[in-house]
Amino acid sequence: MKVRNDITTREDIELLVNHFYACVQSDALLSPQFSHVDWPKHLPIMYNFWSSMILGEQSYQGNPFQKHINLAIGSEHFGQWLRLFVNTVDENFQGERAEEIKTRAQHIAQLFQHKMGLH
Numbered sequence: 221m222k223v224r225n226d227i228t229t230r231e232d233i234e235l236l237v238n239h240f241y242a243c244v245q246s247d248a249l250l251s252p253q254f255s256h257v258d259w260p261k262h263l264p265i266m267y268n269f270w271s272s273m274i275l276g277e278q279s280y281q282g283n284p285f286q287k288h289i290n291l292a293i294g295s296e297h298f299g300q301w302l303r304l305f306v307n308t309v310d311e312n313f314q315g316e317r318a319e320e321i322k323t324r325a326q327h328i329a330q331l332f333q334h335k336m337g338l339h
């Protein structure tokens with residue numbers, strides 16, 4: 221059985237982000253929302269975002285919500301996004317930070333949905 225360690229380094233975050241967006245790109249519901257995305261540009265932004273959230277790096281500066289305002293997404297997209305995110309974390313990591321990153325993602329998704337008037 222594969223031994224799963226906790227998220228401790230930026231390399232771990234990069235692996236998680238790469239796996240997650242690979243799932244997103246092959247997901248029938250979510251992939252159309254990402255069809256315009258410039259991946260070589262977007263992925264490093266996401267490495268910075270999650271490293272800042274989880275590892276205490278201060279590498280992300282931005283306004284994430286702003287990027288989502290004009291997307292045609294509903295609660296079903298957020299539900300699927302979270303399912304894929306949680307699965308990707310669970311398949312690769314186990315530990316305190318692995319739990320924390322799932323909780324953070326869930327809270328941000330809730331906040332986005334609240335701001336968008338979704339429930």
Ligand code: HEM
Nearest residue numbers: 253257258262269282283284287293297298301325328329
């Ligand atoms: C239905 C769910 C979601 C969809 C369809 C979605 C889609 C997108 C898209 C299309 C972008 C812009 C990428 C680009 O133009 O390069 C983006 C950026 C981003 N998203 Fe999401 N997203 C979703 C949920 C979330 C959640 C729950 C989080 C946080 C936990 C999140 C965090 C971010 C961040 C940090 C950025 C980068 C913002 C920046 O450029 O500074 N997204 N997302």
